[in-house]
Amino acid sequence: MDRPGIPRPSLGRLPLYYRFLVQAGEAGRAVVSSDEMGQALGLPAAQIRKDLSYLRELGRRGVGYDVGVLLDGLREALGLGHQKGAIVVGAGHLGQALASYAGFSVYGMRIVALFDDDPAKIGMWVAGRPVLPMHLMPATVLRLGIQLGIIAVPAWAAQAVADAMVAAGIMAILNLAPARLSASQGVWLEHEDLASRLAALAYHVRRRAETEG
Amino acid sequence: MDRPGIPRPSLGRLPLYYRFLVQAGEAGRAVVSSDEMGQALGLPAAQIRKDLSYLRELGRRGVGYDVGVLLDGLREALGLGHQKGAIVVGAGHLGQALASYAGFSVYGMRIVALFDDDPAKIGMWVAGRPVLPMHLMPATVLRLGIQLGIIAVPAWAAQAVADAMVAAGIMAILNLAPARLSASQGVWLEHEDLASRLAALAYHVRRRAETEG
DNA sequence: TAGATTGTTAATCGATTAACAATC
DNA sequence: TAGATTGTTAATCGATTAACAATC
Numbered sequence: 001m002d003r004p005g006i007p008r009p010s011l012g013r014l015p016l017y018y019r020f021l022v023q024a025g026e027a028g029r030a031v032v033s034s035d036e037m038g039q040a041l042g043l044p045a046a047q048i049r050k051d052l053s054y055l056r057e058l059g060r061r062g063v064g065y066d067v068g069v070l071l072d073g074l075r076e077a078l079g080l081g082h083q084k085g086a087i088v089v090g091a092g093h094l095g096q097a098l099a100s101y102a103g104f105s106v107y108g109m110r111i112v113a114l115f116d117d118d119p120a121k122i123g124m125w126v127a128g129r130p131v132l133p134m135h136l137m138p139a140t141v142l143r144l145g146i147q148l149g150i151i152a153v154p155a156w157a158a159q160a161v162a163d164a165m166v167a168a169g170i171m172a173i174l175n176l177a178p179a180r181l182s183a184s185q186g187v188w189l190e191h192e193d194l195a196s197r198l199a200a201l202a203y204h205v206r207r208r209a210e211t212e213g
Numbered sequence: 214m215d216r217p218g219i220p221r222p223s224l225g226r227l228p229l230y231y232r233f234l235v236q237a238g239e240a241g242r243a244v245v246s247s248d249e250m251g252q253a254l255g256l257p258a259a260q261i262r263k264d265l266s267y268l269r270e271l272g273r274r275g276v277g278y279d280v281g282v283l284l285d286g287l288r289e290a291l292g293l294g295h296q297k298g299a300i301v302v303g304a305g306h307l308g309q310a311l312a313s314y315a316g317f318s319v320y321g322m323r324i325v326a327l328f329d330d331d332p333a334k335i336g337m338w339v340a341g342r343p344v345l346p347m348h349l350m351p352a353t354v355l356r357l358g359i360q361l362g363i364i365a366v367p368a369w370a371a372q373a374v375a376d377a378m379v380a381a382g383i384m385a386i387l388n389l390a391p392a393r394l395s396a397s398q399g400v401w402l403e404h405e406d407l408a409s410r411l412a413a414l415a416y417h418v419r420r421r422a423e424t425e426g
Numbered sequence: 427t428a429g430a431t432t433g434t435t436a437a438t439c440g441a442t443t444a445a446c447a448a449t450c
Numbered sequence: 451t452a453g454a455t456t457g458t459t460a461a462t463c464g465a466t467t468a469a470c471a472a473t474c
Contacts, residue, residue: 107412148418172417202320273431
């Protein structure tokens with residue numbers, strides 16, 4: 001029963017629409033058009049309509065999108081219905097930055113705990129979140145029903161952490177360590193490699209310099 | 214004279230190849246095949262050959278890729294020839310995490326300074342990098358010939374920071390603030406929005422849960 | 427020569443864009 | 451009715467994959 005699912009690039013844009021709508025709602029807007037969203041986000045209006053068409057029919061022809069209706073639709077599509085918890089493994093600078101990061105709350109997401117094996121870090125509190133020893137991770141995940149995990153450890157430790165997360169029942173993982181990991185079939189795994197992003201950026205610098213020279 | 218340029222998805226993978234080759238070289242390997250790289254990185258060998266074909270002809274039919282030759286080719290393509298400096302604006306947790314992050318050095322990249330306007334942060338040293346007041350940013354960029362900037366400030370401040378970077382002569386910007394920014398024509402601007410990445414991940418969790426239910 | 431592996435061409439797949447009928 | 455704007459279809463564009471001749 002494999003429903004087609006939302007294409008990856010579209011899915012990546014839905015959270016942007018969501019955040020825009022939250023802000024529009026706070027600003028008192030009741031209705032917005034794909035054109036207006038496109039202007040604000042720097043995307044073609046046709047692309048936004050196409051993306052939203054993968055959800056239910058949420059707009060009104062001739063009128064636009066009701067902010068509340070579209071927010072509900074996006075919440076439903078993304079599975080942000082209830083407050084969602086996430087854990088971070090690795091309580092170094094990056095892990096601490098994530099725990100302190102306010103940006104997750106718009107989406108009703110919250111880092112609930114950090115895990116690390118460094119005795120110097122265990123017992124710390126970061127932005128109100130405890131740093132716990134790794135061996136408590138499975139029980140915490142189980143007890144709190146956590147489904148999302150973020151890996152913020154060095155590359156050499158990352159695969160072991162991913163394995164532990166999978167064993168603990170985590171359903172989706174965002175890996176920030178500079179290593180390509182694997183996870184069993186049913187678990188969704190994505191990589192974000194900031195150093196590689198920066199290295200790719202250097203290409204455009206060189207390219208630009210050439211055009212001028 | 215617009216040379217075609219490397220397609221975006223391919224470009225994003227080149228740094229992965231580069232890092233793999235650095236490690237292969239350290240392990241004493243002299244030659245690697247696209248098949249071996251594919252195995253290690255979880256990518257199809259055909260895709261790797263295609264990506265590398267956008268550079269010069271760097272492999273040897275029937276033999277494989279010489280590690281040193283391919284490293285040189287990638288360095289040349291990505292513009293990693295000389296040590297490259299980058300600045301970070303925003304010396305909060307995320308900015309400090311970036312300054313402390315060891316992963317940039319494989320690519321010969323280095324965060325040289327942080328900038329912030331918080332008097333409590335100015336004067337600090339983070340992993341050997343000074344935190345300087347914003348007004349020193351343009352002179353620093355000019356003096357050190359910096360071309361890359363990373364934005365790690367709150368969303369409300371991000372556009373002003375981008376404008377300041379552009380004015381200072383930065384050529385490419387990686388924006389980590391949860392806001393869509395604009396920059397003038399000649400400047401390359403990319404967005405990485407970790408909260409949105411996590412929100413998109415939640416979709417797969419819900420999807421998985423449905424399949425089982 | 428036989429086996430291995432690249433670089434490239436062609437086929438396939440999927441996403442973006444444009445256009446417009448449906449609807450308010 | 452005239453003007454606005456969606457949702458969808460079709461056209462275009464671009465990336466991935468497969469296949470294989472060229473080469474070692």
